[in-house]
Amino acid sequence: MSFLVIGECVADIVRDADGTERIHPGGSPANVAYGLARLGRDVTLLTQLADDPTGRLIADHLKGAGVRVETGGVPARTPSAIVGLDAHGGATYTFDIAWTLEAGELPAARPGHVHIGSVAAVTAPGAATVLAEAERLRDRATVSYDPNVRPALMGEHGAAVARVERCVALSDLVKASDEDLAWLYPGESAESVAARWLRLGPALVLVTRGAAGSLALTGRETVTAVAPPVAVVDTVGAGDSFMSAVLDALAGRGRDALGGLGADELAELLRRAGAAAAVTVSRAGALPPDRSELDAAGGESALRSGRAS
Template sequence: MHNNGRPHPSRQVPDVVVIGEALTDVVTTPEGTTEHPGGSPANVAYGLARLGVSTGLLTSIGADRRGHALETHLADAGVTVLPGSRPLERTSTATATIAHDGSASYAFDITWDIEPPDLAHTPPKLVHTGSIASFLPPGANCVKAILQKLRSECIITYDPNIRPALLGTQAEARHTFEELVQLTSVVKLSDEDAKWLYPEKALEETATHILGLGAELAVITKGQSGSLLATPTTALSIPAVKTPVVDTIGAGDSYMSALILGLLTHGTNGLAPSVLDQLGCTAAAAAAITVSRAGAKPPTEDELRTQLQHQHQSQLHPHA
């Protein structure tokens, strides 16, 4: 991992800074309309704080009712919304309208712009970014500039969380993605992301390609088929944890939060196969907890610990 070996001075900044969108998901059905906190990076920050990680979010919200609701939601988990996160007149929304036949149509009202603080002065241990924030100007340009400043100072993780409706052409999006990969340590993407970016490649080939761009670890999640973790010397397949699925909302973000927790713990020890296995199993456990209940409700630190202990016991006594 990128680590300059110097001890960090006493810091005001959190251990992890997540950079990316926080928005309101608006769901309209024939029965009425509900609103929920959303945005993949905001979900990752929320999940990290639930896991006991000191977390700050650099985002883009408005000083309106929805912005206040997002701040309250994040603060309840312990996330600090960083200075420079309130430049908008109104908070962004993603609206899903569900018809009587169950079909859905989507509309996005998203503005992404930030006023970044100088994170390079006292860098966090890890920076995570991704999703709309890494593609949508003008904020995407700020994200890239931040990563360029911090790439030698801390671990950088990236999840593109592709949203085709909000991107330009596939070629443009792939160019932007690959430019950011060159600035990051760890890249995580879903199999759907991988197939959209590289339709001509098998997943293993996509992981190899990402490593060739400079990443130290490429992770591809495959839903109920588990996940692939690859370094230049090792590739491991980690099975998904068998659990009843209520819905899959937020599963990928919970996986990312737990992966970051593992990187904070093991990052300086290198990425030996045993470490990769532990990273993958921990992240899979977090995703399993999330899919076992409705909505984007990532596990707490205690819930994840209990799940991992249960998995360990099951491995020791598979027929008990």
């Protein structure tokens, strides 16, 4: 099956604790597309890139992995983020982003899955295009969403929550971090928020908790998993690698199948996705594993979508 990812590309300017700077291609949706391509999936990214050095760097990076890049409007400059790393590899972000996406040229064949999220799904005026495309395609495609909350770009809190919940209601599968949920719903547990989101429409909600592991909820099951031990270089792209591995493992499963996943299947899904995130944090930048690296890190998976698609 084919994937369509809609969202931003960002040049991550990573500033180490010692002041050293490195530029990595980034942007949560772009990272998910890249991760899917690294796993051998057929994936198109609808995004915006300027004709500048960082735009060309990102385009070459994506196309080198096999991502088809389609653009909807050309911004004055490619979005960027200053990424500060603490002594433990934890990342903080300062953004320079404008998002004015227009509908681009998409493949003639409809995708089997559409992934949206991050800045692109909630930032005007381009967010309107993201949601319109997802709504247009969802009659035949499953939809996933990762809010990837960036507080500095979210605007007024109540309005931001409403925009996120609109995206949640549009989706069959939602993945969020515990930090996302803490900003959106201060003082509420991840389990409580995930249960609320299930009532909005998704069949499956996943929550990542960094070193504390992950959580999966359907209408019938609640499953937790521990994170594999790993020496962290930086955490950039960890959640996106988790998302790519999830989408790969579940490719070809419709909404009813997502909601019907059993406890053992959910545990395997979390284990596999956690292994992908662990590979990514073990090296610099948002560099997710390819198929052989993921198999080596997490073992062969009974959920491998080659058996499900």
